[in-house]
Amino acid sequence: MSQDLESQLRAALRPIAPSATFEKRLIACVTDDPQHSQPKANRVGGAGWRSRARWLPVAAAACVLIGVGLQNRLQVRRERENGLEARRQVVEALRVTSQKLDLAYEIVKSQSSSFTDENPGV
Amino acid sequence: MKHPRLKILLALLAPALAWAAPNPRLVLPDFPALVQKATQAVTITLDPALLSLAARFLDGNDPQDAATREIIKGLQGIYVRSYTFDRDSAYSQEDIDAVRKQLAAPGWNRLVETHSKKTHANVDIYIMLDDNKAIGLAVIASEARQFTIVNIVGAIDLEKLHKLEGQFGVPKLDLDASKAPH
Amino acid sequence: MNEAVRQFTDHELALARNGDAQALTALVLAHQRSVYSLALRMLGTRDLAEDLAQDVFMQLNRNLKSIESREHLAFWLRKVTAFRAIDQLRQRARLATHLKSDTHADHYNDADTCDPLLQRHLKLLLEELSPAARAVVLLRYQEDLDPVDIARTLEMPINTVKSHLKRSLEFMRQKTPGARSSRGEDETL
Numbered sequence: 001m002s003q004d005l006e007s008q009l010r011a012a013l014r015p016i017a018p019s020a021t022f023e024k025r026l027i028a029c030v031t032d033d034p035q036h037s038q039p040k041a042n043r044v045g046g047a048g049w050r051s052r053a054r055w056l057p058v059a060a061a062a063c064v065l066i067g068v069g070l071q072n073r074l075q076v077r078r079e080r081e082n083g084l085e086a087r088r089q090v091v092e093a094l095r096v097t098s099q100k101l102d103l104a105y106e107i108v109k110s111q112s113s114s115f116t117d118e119n120p121g122v
Numbered sequence: 123m124k125h126p127r128l129k130i131l132l133a134l135l136a137p138a139l140a141w142a143a144p145n146p147r148l149v150l151p152d153f154p155a156l157v158q159k160a161t162q163a164v165t166i167t168l169d170p171a172l173l174s175l176a177a178r179f180l181d182g183n184d185p186q187d188a189a190t191r192e193i194i195k196g197l198q199g200i201y202v203r204s205y206t207f208d209r210d211s212a213y214s215q216e217d218i219d220a221v222r223k224q225l226a227a228p229g230w231n232r233l234v235e236t237h238s239k240k241t242h243a244n245v246d247i248y249i250m251l252d253d254n255k256a257i258g259l260a261v262i263a264s265e266a267r268q269f270t271i272v273n274i275v276g277a278i279d280l281e282k283l284h285k286l287e288g289q290f291g292v293p294k295l296d297l298d299a300s301k302a303p304h
Numbered sequence: 305m306n307e308a309v310r311q312f313t314d315h316e317l318a319l320a321r322n323g324d325a326q327a328l329t330a331l332v333l334a335h336q337r338s339v340y341s342l343a344l345r346m347l348g349t350r351d352l353a354e355d356l357a358q359d360v361f362m363q364l365n366r367n368l369k370s371i372e373s374r375e376h377l378a379f380w381l382r383k384v385t386a387f388r389a390i391d392q393l394r395q396r397a398r399l400a401t402h403l404k405s406d407t408h409a410d411h412y413n414d415a416d417t418c419d420p421l422l423q424r425h426l427k428l429l430l431e432e433l434s435p436a437a438r439a440v441v442l443l444r445y446q447e448d449l450d451p452v453d454i455a456r457t458l459e460m461p462i463n464t465v466k467s468h469l470k471r472s473l474e475f476m477r478q479k480t481p482g483a484r485s486s487r488g489e490d491e492t493l
Contacts, residue, residue, distance in 0.1 A: 005477050006445065011447040012426045015337040016344060027332050030361050031325040069356075077351055086168065086176035091182045091190060093166045093200045098283055099365050103247040104245040105238040161478075208478075 027065065033057040136211060144229025147199060148248040148260020148273040156205045156269070159212050166202040173197055196277035204270040213269045214233070218262060221271055222246075225260055240265050256280070312374060323402070333426045335378070337446065339385050345442050346389035347428060351371060360385050382447060383457045383467070386439045393435040429476045440468040 018026075132259065157163045171252035173194050180187040194200070205213065225232070225248050234247040243265040259274040312334035319327035339360055364371075365426035371377050379441060432439055436458070443454045451469065455462040 001226050005473060008339070008422060009426065009441070009445040010448075011139060012423050013341075013345065013442065015341040015446060017337050018187075018340040018354065018405070019247075019350075022340075022357075023333075023336060026336060026358055027329050028395065029358060029364050030332055031267070031328045059319060062265045062360075074355055076349055080179075083175050083179040084173045087179040089166045089168055090173065090176040090194060090200065092164065093168065093202045093272070094190060094283065096164065096204055096270060097259075097261060097274065098152075100261045100270055100272060100343060101247070101280075103243060103265075103267065104247060104261075107162055107238045107243065107245060108234070110187055110238065110240070160473075 160205040199275035
Protein backbone atom coordinates (compact mmCIF):
# COMPACT_ATOMS: atom_id res chain seq x y z
CA MET A 1 0.00 0.00 0.00
CA SER A 2 1.55 3.23 -1.15
CA GLN A 3 -0.25 6.08 0.52
CA ASP A 4 0.54 9.50 1.76
CA LEU A 5 1.67 9.11 5.37
CA GLU A 6 -0.07 12.24 6.52
CA SER A 7 -3.39 11.04 5.10
CA GLN A 8 -2.85 7.72 6.81
CA LEU A 9 -2.20 9.49 10.10
CA ARG A 10 -5.29 11.65 9.78
CA ALA A 11 -7.43 8.63 9.02
CA ALA A 12 -5.93 6.58 11.84
CA LEU A 13 -6.15 9.40 14.36
CA ARG A 14 -9.81 10.31 13.93
CA PRO A 15 -11.29 11.10 17.34
CA ILE A 16 -12.65 8.09 19.18
CA ALA A 17 -15.85 8.11 21.20
CA PRO A 18 -15.54 6.95 24.80
CA SER A 19 -17.86 4.20 26.05
CA ALA A 20 -21.48 5.06 26.72
CA THR A 21 -20.97 4.18 30.38
CA PHE A 22 -18.12 6.61 30.72
CA GLU A 23 -20.09 9.31 28.89
CA LYS A 24 -22.98 9.02 31.35
CA ARG A 25 -20.61 9.05 34.31
CA LEU A 26 -18.76 12.08 32.99
CA ILE A 27 -21.94 14.05 32.41
CA ALA A 28 -23.19 13.13 35.88
CA CYS A 29 -19.96 14.27 37.50
CA VAL A 30 -19.77 17.52 35.56
CA THR A 31 -23.38 18.54 35.98
CA ASP A 32 -23.52 17.60 39.64
CA ASP A 33 -20.11 18.76 40.73
CA PRO A 34 -20.62 20.07 44.29
CA GLN A 35 -17.65 22.40 43.92
CA HIS A 36 -19.11 24.17 40.92
CA SER A 37 -19.19 27.78 42.05
CA GLN A 38 -21.73 28.98 39.51
CA PRO A 39 -25.31 29.39 40.72
CA LYS A 40 -27.76 27.14 38.95
CA ALA A 41 -29.78 28.94 36.28
CA ASN A 42 -33.29 29.95 37.34
CA ARG A 43 -35.92 28.17 35.33
CA VAL A 44 -39.56 28.83 34.85
CA GLY A 45 -41.30 27.01 37.69
CA GLY A 46 -39.52 27.30 41.04
CA ALA A 47 -40.51 23.77 42.00
CA GLY A 48 -38.24 22.38 39.29
CA TRP A 49 -35.28 24.18 40.82
CA ARG A 50 -36.10 22.93 44.31
CA SER A 51 -36.47 19.31 43.22
CA ARG A 52 -33.06 19.47 41.50
CA ALA A 53 -31.56 20.94 44.68
CA ARG A 54 -33.01 18.04 46.71
CA TRP A 55 -31.34 15.46 44.48
CA LEU A 56 -28.10 17.36 44.23
CA PRO A 57 -26.43 16.03 47.41
CA VAL A 58 -27.51 12.47 46.55
CA ALA A 59 -26.07 12.72 43.06
CA ALA A 60 -22.91 14.35 44.43
CA ALA A 61 -22.51 11.59 47.04
CA ALA A 62 -23.04 8.96 44.34
CA CYS A 63 -20.44 10.67 42.23
CA VAL A 64 -17.96 10.67 45.12
CA LEU A 65 -18.61 6.98 45.84
CA ILE A 66 -18.24 6.10 42.20
CA GLY A 67 -15.08 8.18 42.18
CA VAL A 68 -13.63 6.37 45.22
CA GLY A 69 -14.51 2.97 43.76
CA LEU A 70 -12.99 3.98 40.46
CA GLN A 71 -9.90 5.25 42.22
CA ASN A 72 -9.38 1.91 43.98
CA ARG A 73 -9.95 0.00 40.78
CA LEU A 74 -7.56 2.27 38.96
CA GLN A 75 -4.91 1.87 41.65
CA VAL A 76 -5.10 -1.92 41.38
CA ARG A 77 -4.92 -1.67 37.63
CA ARG A 78 -1.99 0.72 37.77
CA GLU A 79 -0.07 -1.58 40.08
CA ARG A 80 -0.72 -4.46 37.74
CA GLU A 81 0.40 -2.34 34.79
CA ASN A 82 3.55 -1.31 36.63
CA GLY A 83 4.24 -4.91 37.63
CA LEU A 84 3.80 -6.21 34.09
CA GLU A 85 5.95 -3.37 32.78
CA ALA A 86 8.68 -4.22 35.31
CA ARG A 87 8.48 -7.88 34.28
CA ARG A 88 8.84 -6.94 30.62
CA GLN A 89 11.86 -4.81 31.41
CA VAL A 90 13.51 -7.63 33.35
CA VAL A 91 12.99 -10.01 30.44
CA GLU A 92 14.31 -7.45 27.97
CA ALA A 93 17.33 -6.63 30.14
CA LEU A 94 18.29 -10.28 30.51
CA ARG A 95 17.76 -10.83 26.79
CA VAL A 96 20.11 -7.98 25.93
CA THR A 97 22.69 -9.22 28.44
CA SER A 98 22.51 -12.75 27.10
CA GLN A 99 22.79 -11.47 23.54
CA LYS A 100 25.97 -9.54 24.30
CA LEU A 101 27.51 -12.44 26.19
CA ASP A 102 26.79 -14.55 23.13
CA LEU A 103 28.40 -11.93 20.91
CA ALA A 104 31.55 -12.24 23.00
CA TYR A 105 31.44 -16.02 22.68
CA GLU A 106 30.96 -15.76 18.91
CA ILE A 107 33.93 -13.45 18.56
CA VAL A 108 36.10 -15.80 20.62
CA LYS A 109 34.83 -18.76 18.60
CA SER A 110 35.53 -17.11 15.27
CA GLN A 111 39.00 -16.14 16.42
CA SER A 112 39.61 -19.74 17.51
CA SER A 113 38.46 -20.98 14.10
CA SER A 114 40.77 -18.52 12.35
CA PHE A 115 43.65 -19.70 14.53
CA THR A 116 42.96 -23.31 13.58
CA ASP A 117 42.70 -22.45 9.88
CA GLU A 118 45.96 -20.52 9.95
CA ASN A 119 47.77 -23.14 12.01
CA PRO A 120 46.62 -26.57 10.88
CA GLY A 121 47.87 -29.43 12.94
CA VAL A 122 48.62 -27.25 15.99
CA MET B 123 28.50 -5.76 76.70
CA LYS B 124 31.75 -7.13 75.39
CA HIS B 125 34.28 -4.79 73.85
CA PRO B 126 32.08 -1.70 73.94
CA ARG B 127 34.88 0.51 72.71
CA LEU B 128 35.43 -1.76 69.72
CA LYS B 129 31.75 -1.61 68.86
CA ILE B 130 31.75 2.17 69.07
CA LEU B 131 34.86 2.29 66.88
CA LEU B 132 33.28 0.02 64.28
CA ALA B 133 30.10 2.07 64.31
CA LEU B 134 32.11 5.24 63.71
CA LEU B 135 34.14 3.62 60.98
CA ALA B 136 31.16 1.96 59.25
CA PRO B 137 30.49 4.78 56.80
CA ALA B 138 34.15 4.97 55.84
CA LEU B 139 34.34 1.21 55.49
CA ALA B 140 31.19 1.21 53.32
CA TRP B 141 32.68 3.91 51.19
CA ALA B 142 35.92 1.96 50.80
CA ALA B 143 34.10 -1.28 49.88
CA PRO B 144 33.89 -1.87 46.13
CA ASN B 145 30.57 -0.80 44.65
CA PRO B 146 29.27 -2.86 41.75
CA ARG B 147 26.76 -0.15 40.76
CA LEU B 148 27.98 1.96 37.86
CA VAL B 149 26.84 5.52 37.27
CA LEU B 150 25.18 5.27 33.87
CA PRO B 151 24.17 8.51 32.20
CA ASP B 152 21.00 8.68 30.11
CA PHE B 153 23.00 9.77 27.05
CA PRO B 154 20.39 12.29 25.84
CA ALA B 155 22.46 13.11 22.75
CA LEU B 156 22.58 9.44 21.74
CA VAL B 157 18.84 9.03 22.32
CA GLN B 158 18.23 11.84 19.84
CA LYS B 159 20.39 10.18 17.18
CA ALA B 160 19.34 6.60 17.79
CA THR B 161 16.68 4.80 15.78
CA GLN B 162 16.07 2.63 18.80
CA ALA B 163 16.96 3.25 22.41
CA VAL B 164 16.58 0.92 25.37
CA THR B 165 16.91 2.46 28.81
CA ILE B 166 16.21 0.13 31.71
CA THR B 167 16.68 1.01 35.36
CA LEU B 168 15.47 -1.70 37.72
CA ASP B 169 16.22 -1.07 41.38
CA PRO B 170 15.45 -3.58 44.16
CA ALA B 171 11.85 -2.36 44.46
CA LEU B 172 11.13 -2.83 40.77
CA LEU B 173 12.89 -6.20 40.68
CA SER B 174 10.75 -7.31 43.59
CA LEU B 175 7.64 -6.03 41.82
CA ALA B 176 8.64 -7.82 38.61
CA ALA B 177 9.23 -11.07 40.51
CA ARG B 178 5.62 -10.97 41.74
CA PHE B 179 4.44 -10.95 38.15
CA LEU B 180 6.68 -13.77 36.93
CA ASP B 181 4.65 -16.92 36.58
CA GLY B 182 6.24 -19.77 38.50
CA ASN B 183 4.45 -22.27 36.26
CA ASP B 184 6.04 -20.92 33.11
CA PRO B 185 9.56 -22.37 32.60
CA GLN B 186 11.03 -19.11 31.28
CA ASP B 187 9.46 -17.02 33.99
CA ALA B 188 10.59 -19.47 36.64
CA ALA B 189 14.15 -19.41 35.32
CA THR B 190 14.06 -15.62 35.15
CA ARG B 191 12.82 -15.41 38.70
CA GLU B 192 15.65 -17.68 39.76
CA ILE B 193 18.21 -15.37 38.16
CA ILE B 194 16.90 -12.15 39.64
CA LYS B 195 16.45 -13.62 43.11
CA GLY B 196 19.81 -12.44 44.41
CA LEU B 197 20.00 -9.21 42.41
CA GLN B 198 19.85 -5.65 43.67
CA GLY B 199 19.70 -3.93 40.31
CA ILE B 200 19.75 -4.27 36.54
CA TYR B 201 20.69 -1.30 34.40
CA VAL B 202 20.79 -1.26 30.61
CA ARG B 203 21.56 1.44 28.08
CA SER B 204 21.44 0.30 24.46
CA TYR B 205 21.34 2.49 21.38
CA THR B 206 20.95 1.45 17.76
CA PHE B 207 21.79 3.79 14.91
CA ASP B 208 21.12 3.79 11.19
CA ARG B 209 24.72 4.48 10.25
CA ASP B 210 28.19 3.43 11.33
CA SER B 211 30.18 5.34 13.95
CA ALA B 212 27.25 7.44 15.14
CA TYR B 213 28.59 7.41 18.67
CA SER B 214 32.05 8.29 19.95
CA GLN B 215 34.52 6.47 22.13
CA GLU B 216 34.18 9.32 24.60
CA ASP B 217 30.65 8.17 25.28
CA ILE B 218 32.02 4.77 26.28
CA ASP B 219 35.13 6.00 28.08
CA ALA B 220 33.14 7.74 30.78
CA VAL B 221 31.79 4.35 31.81
CA ARG B 222 35.02 2.46 31.21
CA LYS B 223 36.82 4.71 33.68
CA GLN B 224 34.54 3.46 36.43
CA LEU B 225 35.53 -0.11 35.60
CA ALA B 226 39.16 0.75 36.36
CA ALA B 227 38.15 1.19 40.01
CA PRO B 228 39.28 -1.39 42.55
CA GLY B 229 37.14 -4.49 42.68
CA TRP B 230 36.38 -4.78 38.98
CA ASN B 231 38.15 -7.52 37.04
CA ARG B 232 38.07 -7.75 33.30
CA LEU B 233 36.92 -11.26 32.57
CA VAL B 234 36.80 -11.10 28.79
CA GLU B 235 38.06 -8.62 26.22
CA THR B 236 37.08 -9.42 22.65
CA HIS B 237 37.53 -7.60 19.40
CA SER B 238 36.30 -8.66 15.98
CA LYS B 239 38.28 -7.23 13.08
CA LYS B 240 35.61 -8.45 10.70
CA THR B 241 32.61 -6.78 12.29
CA HIS B 242 34.48 -4.12 14.32
CA ALA B 243 32.63 -5.29 17.39
CA ASN B 244 34.18 -5.07 20.83
CA VAL B 245 32.71 -6.79 23.85
CA ASP B 246 34.26 -6.44 27.28
CA ILE B 247 32.93 -8.30 30.27
CA TYR B 248 33.83 -7.25 33.79
CA ILE B 249 33.02 -8.93 37.02
CA MET B 250 33.27 -7.83 40.61
CA LEU B 251 34.01 -10.50 43.17
CA ASP B 252 33.56 -10.60 46.87
CA ASP B 253 34.88 -13.65 48.65
CA ASN B 254 35.07 -15.44 45.30
CA LYS B 255 31.42 -14.78 44.54
CA ALA B 256 30.24 -12.50 41.76
CA ILE B 257 28.51 -9.43 43.16
CA GLY B 258 28.48 -7.37 40.02
CA LEU B 259 28.63 -7.72 36.25
CA ALA B 260 29.31 -5.14 33.58
CA VAL B 261 29.18 -5.68 29.85
CA ILE B 262 30.21 -3.06 27.33
CA ALA B 263 29.46 -3.95 23.72
CA SER B 264 30.37 -1.52 21.00
CA GLU B 265 29.39 -2.49 17.49
CA ALA B 266 29.33 -0.55 14.25
CA ARG B 267 25.72 0.55 14.70
CA GLN B 268 24.96 -0.32 18.28
CA PHE B 269 26.31 0.57 21.66
CA THR B 270 25.23 -1.32 24.77
CA ILE B 271 26.10 -1.14 28.43
CA VAL B 272 24.74 -3.59 30.95
CA ASN B 273 25.33 -3.38 34.69
CA ILE B 274 23.96 -6.05 36.98
CA VAL B 275 24.31 -5.59 40.70
CA GLY B 276 24.08 -8.58 43.01
CA ALA B 277 24.80 -12.27 42.95
CA ILE B 278 24.60 -13.01 39.24
CA ASP B 279 24.86 -16.59 38.08
CA LEU B 280 26.36 -16.52 34.59
CA GLU B 281 25.67 -20.19 34.09
CA LYS B 282 21.94 -19.73 34.74
CA LEU B 283 21.92 -16.69 32.50
CA HIS B 284 23.61 -18.64 29.74
CA LYS B 285 21.00 -21.40 30.06
CA LEU B 286 18.28 -18.87 29.34
CA GLU B 287 19.72 -17.97 25.97
CA GLY B 288 17.57 -20.24 23.84
CA GLN B 289 14.44 -19.10 25.62
CA PHE B 290 14.95 -15.45 24.80
CA GLY B 291 15.05 -16.08 21.08
CA VAL B 292 18.85 -15.97 21.07
CA PRO B 293 20.20 -19.22 19.62
CA LYS B 294 22.21 -21.38 21.97
CA LEU B 295 25.89 -21.39 21.32
CA ASP B 296 27.74 -24.66 21.34
CA LEU B 297 30.22 -23.82 24.06
CA ASP B 298 32.25 -26.96 23.50
CA ALA B 299 33.01 -25.95 19.92
CA SER B 300 34.15 -22.53 21.10
CA LYS B 301 36.95 -23.90 23.25
CA ALA B 302 40.35 -22.92 21.93
CA PRO B 303 42.38 -25.78 20.50
CA HIS B 304 45.25 -26.96 22.60
CA MET C 305 -13.02 23.80 14.02
CA ASN C 306 -14.48 20.33 13.86
CA GLU C 307 -18.12 19.43 13.49
CA ALA C 308 -18.78 18.82 17.21
CA VAL C 309 -17.54 22.24 18.29
CA ARG C 310 -19.69 24.00 15.71
CA GLN C 311 -22.76 22.39 17.22
CA PHE C 312 -21.99 23.96 20.60
CA THR C 313 -23.22 27.53 20.51
CA ASP C 314 -22.11 30.73 22.22
CA HIS C 315 -25.46 30.84 23.95
CA GLU C 316 -24.88 27.38 25.40
CA LEU C 317 -21.45 28.47 26.56
CA ALA C 318 -22.99 31.41 28.41
CA LEU C 319 -25.54 29.09 30.03
CA ALA C 320 -22.84 26.60 30.97
CA ARG C 321 -20.90 29.38 32.70
CA ASN C 322 -23.98 29.89 34.82
CA GLY C 323 -24.08 26.23 35.71
CA ASP C 324 -26.95 25.20 33.45
CA ALA C 325 -26.97 21.39 33.45
CA GLN C 326 -28.24 21.01 29.90
CA ALA C 327 -25.61 23.40 28.59
CA LEU C 328 -22.90 21.58 30.53
CA THR C 329 -24.10 18.32 29.05
CA ALA C 330 -23.95 19.79 25.56
CA LEU C 331 -20.44 21.04 26.29
CA VAL C 332 -19.29 17.58 27.37
CA LEU C 333 -20.90 15.91 24.38
CA ALA C 334 -19.30 18.41 22.01
CA HIS C 335 -15.76 17.97 23.31
CA GLN C 336 -15.46 14.58 24.96
CA ARG C 337 -14.29 12.78 21.82
CA SER C 338 -11.45 15.19 21.28
CA VAL C 339 -10.34 15.21 24.93
CA TYR C 340 -10.74 11.46 25.38
CA SER C 341 -8.93 10.62 22.12
CA LEU C 342 -6.05 12.91 22.94
CA ALA C 343 -5.77 11.38 26.41
CA LEU C 344 -6.06 7.85 25.08
CA ARG C 345 -3.41 8.24 22.42
CA MET C 346 -1.08 9.99 24.80
CA LEU C 347 -1.45 7.58 27.73
CA GLY C 348 -2.20 4.34 25.91
CA THR C 349 -4.93 2.82 28.08
CA ARG C 350 -8.67 3.42 28.36
CA ASP C 351 -8.66 3.58 32.16
CA LEU C 352 -6.02 6.27 32.34
CA ALA C 353 -7.64 8.18 29.47
CA GLU C 354 -11.04 8.15 31.19
CA ASP C 355 -9.44 9.25 34.43
CA LEU C 356 -7.64 12.14 32.74
CA ALA C 357 -10.67 13.17 30.67
CA GLN C 358 -12.82 13.29 33.79
CA ASP C 359 -10.24 15.38 35.64
CA VAL C 360 -9.97 17.79 32.71
CA PHE C 361 -13.72 18.35 32.53
CA MET C 362 -14.00 18.75 36.29
CA GLN C 363 -11.21 21.32 36.17
CA LEU C 364 -12.92 23.07 33.28
CA ASN C 365 -16.13 23.17 35.29
CA ARG C 366 -14.37 25.13 38.01
CA ASN C 367 -12.76 27.50 35.52
CA LEU C 368 -15.63 28.14 33.13
CA LYS C 369 -15.82 31.75 34.26
CA SER C 370 -12.46 32.41 32.60
CA ILE C 371 -13.47 30.87 29.25
CA GLU C 372 -14.19 33.69 26.85
CA SER C 373 -15.38 31.95 23.69
CA ARG C 374 -15.86 28.58 22.02
CA GLU C 375 -12.43 28.88 20.42
CA HIS C 376 -10.93 29.61 23.81
CA LEU C 377 -12.78 26.60 25.22
CA ALA C 378 -11.34 24.26 22.57
CA PHE C 379 -7.87 25.74 23.09
CA TRP C 380 -8.13 25.36 26.89
CA LEU C 381 -9.26 21.73 26.69
CA ARG C 382 -6.50 20.70 24.30
CA LYS C 383 -3.85 22.54 26.29
CA VAL C 384 -4.83 21.13 29.68
CA THR C 385 -5.28 17.61 28.33
CA ALA C 386 -1.92 17.66 26.56
CA PHE C 387 -0.04 19.15 29.51
CA ARG C 388 -1.51 16.74 32.03
CA ALA C 389 -0.88 13.76 29.77
CA ILE C 390 2.73 14.83 29.24
CA ASP C 391 3.15 15.19 33.01
CA GLN C 392 1.74 11.73 33.59
CA LEU C 393 4.01 10.19 30.98
CA ARG C 394 7.05 11.84 32.50
CA GLN C 395 6.00 10.66 35.94
CA ARG C 396 5.51 7.16 34.56
CA ALA C 397 8.98 7.31 33.00
CA ARG C 398 10.48 8.08 36.40
CA LEU C 399 8.83 4.98 37.85
CA ALA C 400 9.38 2.58 35.02
CA THR C 401 11.85 3.71 32.43
CA HIS C 402 10.62 3.68 28.90
CA LEU C 403 11.08 0.45 27.07
CA LYS C 404 10.73 0.72 23.31
CA SER C 405 8.92 -2.40 22.30
CA ASP C 406 5.50 -3.41 21.08
CA THR C 407 4.42 -4.63 24.46
CA HIS C 408 1.64 -2.05 24.82
CA ALA C 409 -0.18 -3.37 21.77
CA ASP C 410 -3.01 -4.91 23.73
CA HIS C 411 -3.99 -1.83 25.75
CA TYR C 412 -6.69 -0.58 23.46
CA ASN C 413 -8.11 -1.49 20.10
CA ASP C 414 -10.34 0.90 18.29
CA ALA C 415 -13.44 -0.59 16.81
CA ASP C 416 -14.14 2.27 14.46
CA THR C 417 -11.00 2.35 12.37
CA CYS C 418 -10.43 2.23 8.65
CA ASP C 419 -7.54 -0.22 8.84
CA PRO C 420 -6.99 -2.05 12.13
CA LEU C 421 -3.49 -3.21 11.22
CA LEU C 422 -2.38 0.25 10.19
CA GLN C 423 -4.06 1.70 13.29
CA ARG C 424 -2.10 -0.68 15.48
CA HIS C 425 1.14 -0.01 13.64
CA LEU C 426 0.80 3.76 13.89
CA LYS C 427 -0.19 3.51 17.54
CA LEU C 428 2.98 1.59 18.29
CA LEU C 429 5.05 4.17 16.45
CA LEU C 430 3.30 6.96 18.36
CA GLU C 431 4.30 5.31 21.62
CA GLU C 432 7.94 5.45 20.57
CA LEU C 433 7.82 9.22 20.33
CA SER C 434 8.72 11.41 23.28
CA PRO C 435 5.71 12.84 25.17
CA ALA C 436 6.18 16.27 23.62
CA ALA C 437 6.58 14.92 20.08
CA ARG C 438 3.56 12.67 20.54
CA ALA C 439 1.46 15.63 21.65
CA VAL C 440 2.61 17.63 18.61
CA VAL C 441 1.69 14.82 16.20
CA LEU C 442 -1.72 14.31 17.80
CA LEU C 443 -2.56 18.00 17.77
CA ARG C 444 -1.56 18.12 14.11
CA TYR C 445 -3.25 15.00 12.77
CA GLN C 446 -6.04 14.35 15.21
CA GLU C 447 -7.01 17.92 16.04
CA ASP C 448 -5.96 19.37 12.68
CA LEU C 449 -4.12 22.30 14.23
CA ASP C 450 -1.47 24.16 12.27
CA PRO C 451 2.03 24.52 13.76
CA VAL C 452 1.34 28.05 15.02
CA ASP C 453 -1.66 26.88 17.03
CA ILE C 454 0.25 23.85 18.26
CA ALA C 455 3.04 26.14 19.46
CA ARG C 456 0.51 28.28 21.29
CA THR C 457 -1.24 25.29 22.85
CA LEU C 458 1.92 23.63 24.08
CA GLU C 459 3.77 26.87 24.86
CA MET C 460 6.57 25.72 22.62
CA PRO C 461 8.65 27.67 20.08
CA ILE C 462 7.31 27.25 16.55
CA ASN C 463 10.64 25.87 15.34
CA THR C 464 10.53 23.20 18.01
CA VAL C 465 7.05 22.21 16.84
CA LYS C 466 8.23 21.98 13.24
CA SER C 467 11.27 20.01 14.28
CA HIS C 468 9.13 17.53 16.23
CA LEU C 469 6.79 17.14 13.27
CA LYS C 470 9.57 16.67 10.77
CA ARG C 471 11.51 14.14 12.83
CA SER C 472 8.39 12.25 13.87
CA LEU C 473 7.20 11.95 10.29
CA GLU C 474 10.64 10.84 9.12
CA PHE C 475 10.73 8.25 11.86
CA MET C 476 7.24 6.99 11.05
CA ARG C 477 7.91 6.97 7.34
CA GLN C 478 10.99 4.81 7.80
CA LYS C 479 8.99 2.32 9.81
CA THR C 480 5.86 2.28 7.67
CA PRO C 481 6.06 0.14 4.52
CA GLY C 482 4.74 1.83 1.42
CA ALA C 483 4.49 5.25 3.02
CA ARG C 484 5.57 8.21 0.99
CA SER C 485 5.59 11.90 1.60
CA SER C 486 2.92 14.20 0.28
CA ARG C 487 3.95 16.90 -2.15
CA GLY C 488 2.96 19.66 0.16
CA GLU C 489 4.56 18.26 3.27
CA ASP C 490 7.31 20.84 3.38
CA GLU C 491 4.69 23.55 2.98
CA THR C 492 2.63 22.20 5.85
CA LEU C 493 5.69 22.35 8.06
